[in-house]
């Protein structure tokens with residue numbers, strides 16, 4: 370992991386963040402003759418994209434490190450390396466703030482254009498914002514399981530999680546358990562957490578939920594979880610740009626949008642809307658047992674579509 374000291378940064382909500390440091394990974398050598406692929410990560414991941422998107426980035430893999438330089442930066446608000454001076458009150462961070470930091474890092478790395486910008490969920494939100502902010506800079510765009518404006522349904526899930534966080538020390542366990550209900554669905558739990566034997570308590574689904582909660586508590590900070598969920602709520606491509614439709618129409622990149630048929634958090638209608646308003650976009654729908662989390666799990670299906678649409 371590398372670090373870049375940006376210094377002071379004024380957020381979209383006009384708050385001063387001091388001593389901002391951006392943590393990032395580079396896979397494959399950064400060289401002027403190599404084209405750049407930039408990965409934007411989702412809520413609780415980090416800049417080590419090889420780790421959370423396994424069998425996807427590397428030699429002889431879909432994002433080929435011999436051919437491309439692949440960059441992934443840890444997002445503003447996350448607890449995995451990107452940081453700013455602690456403040457009394459948690460600042461309100463937006464997706465546009467995250468993208469401004471990506472832009473600063475790209476300048477620092479002397480990247481002249483991005484061949485392919487990609488991301489899912491909160492990562493997809495960053496990709497769309499960036500492709501609107503700098504249409505000429507982004508040649509190809511791939512987003513999955515994301516939306517153009519966060520939904521009332523998504524905000525309600527996030528608020529329920531923040532209410533859980535407010536309960537104290539282990540509130541993050543409950544927050545993650547709530548989130549899991551939106552990341553998966555009825556069929557996922559039926560297929561993976563149904564008890565075969567007869568019993569009156571200690572069900573698999575219950576211990577699964579507790580395990581997921583504990584796992585997140587051990588690796589993530591509740592402050593980051595709060596800031597990132599607020600950032601997700603604020604996602605609105607149309608803010609200050611007349612409308613969401615108008616904002617999407619400014620994207621010139623050749624675009625692939627993928628929806629997951631079982632995603633109850635970011636339903637396919639949202640990706641259909643995105644693809645419908647970008648001039649040069651194609652929509653594909655994949656099927657998955659894993660709902661929204663399918664964007665992290667269905668690597669093979671995603672790779673097939675990426676290779677079909679883009680000459681990687």
Ligand SMILES: CC(=O)SCCNC(=O)CCNC(=O)[C@H](O)C(C)(C)COP(=O)(O)OP(=O)(O)OC[C@H]1O[C@@H](n2cnc3c(N)ncnc32)[C@H](O)[C@@H]1OP(=O)(O)O
Pocket residue numbers: 413414415421562572573574575576577578580581584588662665666
């Ligand atoms: C530093 C870091 O760790 S970086 C962060 C890694 N995570 C990220 O980057 C975020 C993106 N990744 C994710 O959100 C997830 O890892 C996903 C969606 C890709 C996969 O989710 P997972 O939780 O790994 O998969 P799944 O739903 O199958 O659950 C498996 C886990 O539940 C446990 N489990 C399964 N059933 C049960 C049960 N009935 N009771 C208790 N535990 C259970 C498994 O033992 C396994 O535990 P482990 O992860 O501690 O080994």
Ligand SMILES: N[C@@H](CCO)C(=O)O
Pocket residue numbers: 411412413414489490491552662
């Ligand atoms: N499981 C993912 C889902 C967020 O879209 C994460 O924890 O980042």
